[in-house]
Amino acid sequence: MQVEMKGITKAFGENKVLKGVDFSLHSGEVHALMGENGAGKSTLMNILTGLHKKDSGEVLINNEERVYANPKEAEENGVSFIHQEMITWPDMTVLENMFMGKEIRNKLGWVQRREMEKKAESVFSELGIDISFDRTMKTLSVGQQQLIEIAKTLLNDAEVIIMDEPTAALTDREIRTLFKIIRQLQKKGVALVYISHRMEEIFEISDRVTVMRDGVSISTKATKDTSYDEIVRHMVGRDLEDYYPEMDNSQGExxxxxxxxxxxxxxxxxxxxxxxxxxxxxxxxxxxxxxxxxxxxxxxxxxxxxxxxxxxxxxxxxxxxxxxxxxxxxxxxxxxxxxxxxxxxxxxxxxxxxxxxxxxxxxxxxxxxxxxxxxxxxxxxxxxxxxxxxxxxxxxxxxxxxxxxxxxxxxxxxxxxxxxxxxxxxxxxxxxxxxxxxxxxxxxxxxxxxxxxxxxxxxxxxxxxxxxxxxxxxxxxxxxxxxxxxxxxxxxxxx
The missing domain is CATH 3.40.50.300 (P-loop containing nucleotide triphosphate hydrolases)
Incomplete structure (x- = not known):
């Protein structure tokens, strides 16, 4: 799936969040979206997935203008957003969470658990996930819950997956597992938008980087053609010298x-x-x-x-x-x-x-x-x-x-x-x-x-x-x- 957003603007009352943002996404790439908090990154992605309505600009999907009515419609058309604050039902099982609102039923309306298990097993096998369907979500680590969220997107045949700060609460081992899965998704042609403040991850996992500042897209470059210092300069509009302040070792009682x-x-x-x-x-x-x-x-x-x-x-x-x-x-x-x-x-x-x-x-x-x-x-x-x-x-x-x-x-x-x-x-x-x-x-x-x-x-x-x-x-x-x-x-x- 090819995505192109041109000149997107959005205001909430007097607060102009987006002032003309350009962003593109190609099949099989990981495109990092970076910027200071409040730069408009999440708002831009919420417009793509239909949670917010743009004030002006164009959203093109495979070269055709398309506006999703809501996130559910976006999901049904292969665009999924895994938010930083994951929405799960903690007392329900893994299988119930995966098929919430999308249960497979027969003509009489009975839930077909075995059919759901078969479909979930196929996705789990593809991603290398080994988690029991009967476990409740509250018994899983944050990293395991993250994997379930990714698996849910594949149940919907996702072609675009947006990840907002996906590693914020993960252990190093869980991050390595996540990156392995991201690379598997790339090979399938899935495009990923990766929103993160962790610079080392951006240079390891992404193909391109777009930097936003104050509601405007400042630059888009191949990751290999940019640097930590350049990204920081574009994000804050200045060089950040002496990243950590000089600390005073003198202490009191x-x-x-x-x-x-x-x-x-x-x-x-x-x-x-x-x-x-x-x-x-x-x-x-x-x-x-x-x-x-x-x-x-x-x-x-x-x-x-x-x-x-x-x-x-x-x-x-x-x-x-x-x-x-x-x-x-x-x-x-x-x-x-x-x-x-x-x-x-x-x-x-x-x-x-x-x-x-x-x-x-x-x-x-x-x-x-x-x-x-x-x-x-x-x-x-x-x-x-x-x-x-x-x-x-x-x-x-x-x-x-x-x-x-x-x-x-x-x-x-x-x-x-x-x-x-x-x-x-x-x-x-x-x-x-x-x-x-x-x-x-x-x-x-x-x-x-x-x-x-x-x-x-x-x-x-x-x-x-x-x-x-x-x-x-x-x-x-x-x-x-x-x-x-x-x-x-x-x-x-x-x-």
Missing amino acids: AVLEVRNLTHHPDYEDISFTLHSGEILGFSGLMGAGRTEIMRGIFGIDKIDSGDIYLDGEKIDIRTPNDAVKRGMGFLTEDRKSEGLILDFSVRDNVSMTAFEEFSKGGWINKKEEEEFVDLLIKRLTVKTAHMELPVGALSGGNQQKVVLAKWIGAGSRVLILDEPTRGVDVGAKREIYNLMKELAERGVGIIMVSSDLPEVIGVSNRVLVIHEGTISGELKREELSEERIMTLAVTPNNL
Whole structure:
């Protein structure tokens, strides 16, 4: 299938998202679509699949103008979109998820399970997937769920598959499996649009790269004919020198102490100290227990045993509210369900942790609240038409900035950041790193959980590596390297 989009424009009210975008896709190619958060990448693909209607421009499918009425019609015609936030029915089986709304039935309306299994088996065999049809989706890893989504597209004889940040939550092994399947699909003539902020993946898997900036397509090149620096320059409109800021190793007194924290079976005997002005990195393989440890510290999940000290005082944190009252903040890995109220405005989300700053006697000073929120929006360069816009309407990276703004506005003294730059573009990453440095210089103690090893090395003053729920090692800044971190990540701490 050949796809060509010419001069596509789209506005949501006063917000002009696309201002004349050109994009093409050839059979059997992987075409990377890159740009900062809010550049319009997802909107462009949502127009292709019929979720949004273009304001102007042309969409040509095999040289004929075509506009799909909705994503279902696009799927029926071979164009599928695998979104970053996958939509699954967690308590239903793999087979039920694959055929949801498309069940094979006989003349009497009875579901023909065996026929469905045969069709699914054929696709699984083609992709090399070995997952029981009877397993419920909630028992699968994110990577396995991703494979099921790909298999679903092939049930519809997909000729175009759009993948939005497909590796954001995958392990290295799952990424390798995904790339193997992508190459198999290419050989069949399937065309893929690959939306990602991970530069190393773009150069490994794509044939061409289109860069968007502020709703305009800036450039399209063969991947082999471009470079990391050129793509970054096109994305942000400038060169990004010193990608990671120079970190200051000077630190203050211990602000947070964790002693023998245990919650079976996730983690055991976790002890460490965080100093004011320090960025303490937590690294390890996915599933090692890093996030679970942070949830225990913040009171989201109960702990079995262990003690937590703040400024030398033993404290009892049973709920997140207890942690917030003590001056702690937590940017969670799952910003949509745990970090934001998507239907609320940007203003409400930013100010919800800091009402005491602009309220007296239970009454909120609206003017002071708006000034407070406006200051944080500008400081974090949140791209939004206005602060009353629902936060769910923002791009993923800008939603991440709103969560950060919420905790900065709360005046947190200890800030836990779990995957703070996941799904965030290269320019916004640099802004977040600079903000972390600025907060540390003000004396905030920061814990950063990250699966991005260059990020861990570039930003942390010190790194603790987690292996199967225990601390397998500690590395000072001058000792940091990817090899040392990975060795500790796969090695029990008693070896």
